[in-house]
Amino acid sequence: MTGAQGIIFIVVAFLAIISALLMVTRKNPIHSALWMIATFFTMAVIYLFLNAQFIAVAQVMVYAGAIMMLIIFVIMLVQMEKGEGEAVLKPRTSRIKVAGSVVGSVVAVVLLLEMLLVTLFYQKTGVKGDYTAEIVNSIGNVRTVGAILYGQYLFPFEIASILLLVGIVGAVVIVKRK
Amino acid sequence: MFQIDASVLSFALSGVLFTIGAIGALTRRNVIVIFMCIELMLNAVNLVFVAAGSALSSMDGSIFVFFIMTVAAVEAAVGLAIFVMVFRLQGTVNADQVTLLKG
Numbered sequence: 001m002t003g004a005q006g007i008i009f010i011v012v013a014f015l016a017i018i019s020a021l022l023m024v025t026r027k028n029p030i031h032s033a034l035w036m037i038a039t040f041f042t043m044a045v046i047y048l049f050l051n052a053q054f055i056a057v058a059q060v061m062v063y064a065g066a067i068m069m070l071i072i073f074v075i076m077l078v079q080m081e082k083g084e085g086e087a088v089l090k091p092r093t094s095r096i097k098v099a100g101s102v103v104g105s106v107v108a109v110v111l112l113l114e115m116l117l118v119t120l121f122y123q124k125t126g127v128k129g130d131y132t133a134e135i136v137n138s139i140g141n142v143r144t145v146g147a148i149l150y151g152q153y154l155f156p157f158e159i160a161s162i163l164l165l166v167g168i169v170g171a172v173v174i175v176k177r178k
Numbered sequence: 179m180f181q182i183d184a185s186v187l188s189f190a191l192s193g194v195l196f197t198i199g200a201i202g203a204l205t206r207r208n209v210i211v212i213f214m215c216i217e218l219m220l221n222a223v224n225l226v227f228v229a230a231g232s233a234l235s236s237m238d239g240s241i242f243v244f245f246i247m248t249v250a251a252v253e254a255a256v257g258l259a260i261f262v263m264v265f266r267l268q269g270t271v272n273a274d275q276v277t278l279l280k281g
Binding site: 006009010013018021022023024029032033036038040043046047049050051052054055058059062063067070071074075077078100101104105107108109111112113115116119120126127128129130131132133136141144146148149153156159160163164166167168170172173174175 | 184185186187188189190191193194195196197198199200201202203204206210211212213214215217218221223224225228229230231232233234235236237238239240241243245247248249250251252253254255256259260261262263265270271
């Protein structure tokens with residue numbers, strides 16, 4: 001990466017981390033959902049840095065568009081139906097709550113340290129593929145993805161379409177009023 | 179050992195995002211927020227796939243991310259349907275109070 005690109009990358013990475021932290025810490029689920037959308041947009045920018053233009057656009061359309069719209073609709077449905085938030089719920093005893101939070105956070109931070117150790121201090125290995133950035137950009141990213149998806153991965157692609165159909169039918173059957 | 183390129187920084191970023199998602203999934207009560215944290219963890223894994231594909235000049239990372247996105251969309255549809263149903267039965271989406279299985 002050249003200098004300007006590196007600076008933009010690091011700024012976008014920090015924006016992703018900040019919006020993810022805000023997503024986890026906001027009390028109101030709607031605010032969480034909006035910060036989640038911000039996280040998805042910043043991650044789409046990072047996909048552009050990694051030469052994955054198709055995935056960047058799909059991220060914005062599928063995650064930030066479809067999935068988050070669904071989540072926001074469900075939040076509004078669930079909060080509006082009775083009109084009461086978390087205030088009426090019985091609070092958990094404080095000692096168990098604090099102990100649970102501490103144990104969960106310690107486990108997660110150990111996880112983080114392990115992952116950073118592996119990613120930063122081990123040499124990448126593996127067989128290099130044929131699709132270097134220059135070749136892919138000369139053909140076109142979407143064209144390359146499409147050729148592989150409809151060639152080598154045709155059967156998994158069809159299975160994915162059946163999975164989507166089953167998901168739609170399943171969601172309708174689950175929420176149908178008897 | 180410590181070269182700065184986009185893929186290594188992306189691996190580190192995805193570790194951080196995965197940890198934030200894991201802490202959220204372990205500490206939050208609202209099942210919809212827990213679900214969003216799981217989506218964040220899925221996104222961190224997607225980032226690893228794309229970064230590894232970029233580092234090894236392979237296209238398979240992007241293909242796998244495509245399939246993960248498909249599965250995530252199905253999971254969102256079915257999971258949110260289950261949440262709506264649980265809210266109808268229980269009147270709450272607090273993970274501590276949904277004790278239909280007496281867990």
